[in-house]
Amino acid sequence: MLDLWPHADLFAVCDMLPENERGFLRGREVRTSFIQNLPFARRHFRKYLGLMPLAVEQFDLSGYDLVLSSNHAVAKGVITGPGQLHVSYVHSPMRYAWDLQHQYLRQAGLERGPMSLYTRWLLHRLRLWDRASAAGVDSIVANSAYIADRIAKTWRRNATVIHPPVDVDHFALSESREDHYLIAARMVPYKRVELVAEAFRAMPERRLVICGDGPGxxxxxxxxxGAPNIELRGRVPQTELIALTRSARAFVYAAEEDFGIGMVEAQACGTPLIAFGRGGARDIVRPGTGLLFGEQSAESIAAAVRRFETLAPAMDPRSCRANAMRFSVSAFRARFRSHVEGLMEERKAAAA
Incomplete structure (x- = not known):
């Protein structure tokens, strides 16, 4: 978005980015909310979640004709007037406040007690605000059909699907394959990496490489x-990860993702996908580029791997690469600019 509108002003609830991660800002000033200056905000800003709706509502955006928000929590809640166009690019409604509330409370150890009661009350208030603030957005853009469905369920709004930009040019095509399957993910519960490991432990004749680290x-x-066919490499340098991806027989993914940029990166290398058939994977996998499995279970993954091996000769790396190009940076820029400028032209025509 900043590259499309290089003279835009930038607002954020808070700005804690270290210097070595600020390159994409290209020196822009970031205007932050009052949360930036609250006690312990630098390390614990997430604990101020209950104040974030109030914080974004304090930004004075009255001087702008066009407002773009990148929303995963509260950004869409900025206040705009009838003469302004607000387009919100939504990565997901707040999962922890909606359908994943009970899972969040279990993982946080907040199923009982005073803090549990407070957290449940807070999430209830967030749900009310989340749906109410969605009504103030003129156009909602979702990053996948899956997220568009979640938006329809939680906010009762229709959304235009524009897939996020993936740096496919950074991942070169390879037409040669080795004998290993690959999964690369952060080790957190919803990624279900342990299910992939269980599946391959039951298939000792097939080799699996696992990359990533995290609390899980x-x-x-x-x-x-006890499975000599499974290799855990932990977190690896990007160059090594790309090399492993380019040579893998297939990239295996068991998570229910909002979109799934890692899957597109694998396709850009020419690597087929074996992915759980819910979430963003349904937008990504096309015939001849991979296959989907129906359940998050070791048995379903193992069955998909066996099915893949019968179909693998028909999966051309060049078809995988061509599929990935649908999600390139240039494709996103063209679609998002066209969407926003089309809305602006409609407004001008209506006002004439």
């Missing part, structure tokens, strides 16, 4: 224990 690494290690 111990669970993944336990799932892979």
């Amino acid at each position: 690494l111990a669970q993944v290690r336990a799932a892979a224990a």
